[in-house]
Amino acid sequence: MSELQMRVSDEDRERTAQRLQRAFSEGRLTHLELEDRLEIALTAKTYGDLLGLITDLPDEQPPVSDVIELESKNGHLKRSGDWAVPRRLRVTSKYGSVELDLSEAVVIHPVVDIELDLTYGSAKIILPEGGVANVDAFQSDWGHAATGDVPSRPRPGALYVVVSGRTKYGGLTVRYPRKRWFTH
Incomplete structure (x- = not known):
């Protein structure tokens, strides 16, 4: 029996469905093509069935x-800038500060967990416009946790960042990028 005739698992079907949905979100498939391919x-039943759905799509990035x-x-x-944000980020800093700018980063996960372990330092997290952050699980003994105008409840289609951890003497600020004003 060839590999193409081997039976697939639910996980294989789900992985292919996710790849098709990414291709649709990138503009590689029309809505009708997505629906047709998702149904298949x-x-x-076999790897051959799944392979036929993605052979005209570019190879995925690692x-x-x-x-x-x-x-x-x-x-x-x-x-900052163009960096790949993992699903879970653990940051430890004894005396220094931490700045995580997600505004131009590549974020493929709808939920990102950031765990901070700070002793004397502070952290700043900059979200893309529309992103939301829940800082309820972050503790500061002698500092603050400020989110300003950043909402804390999940919203459909918006990046949801969950911040946990603690700082002894520092603080946490979560905000959107600063508006740039240009004069002519």
Whole structure:
């Protein structure tokens, strides 16, 4: 029996369905094509059935790691620009500050968990416009946790960041990017 004739699992069907949905969101498939292919993907019996649905799509990029750990004893930890955000980010900093700018980052997960372990430092998280953040699980002994005008409840289609952890003497600020004013 060839590999194409082998039976697929529910996980194989779901993985193909997710790939088709990504292709639709990238503009590679029309809504009708997506519906037709999803119907076949969810009822596929063999790898050959699934392969026929994705052969005209480009190969996928390697997946972003599920968990990334960043650590610093006394330096400034900063991520900004075009960087890949994992589903779970663990950040440890004893004396330094942390700045995580998600406004231009590649975020493929609808929910991102950020766990902060800060002793004397503070953290700033910059969300893309429309993103939301829940900081209820973050504790600050002698500091603050400020979210300003950033909502904390999940919203359909919006990035949802859940911040947990603690700081002894620092604080946490979650905000949107600063508006740039141009003069002519």
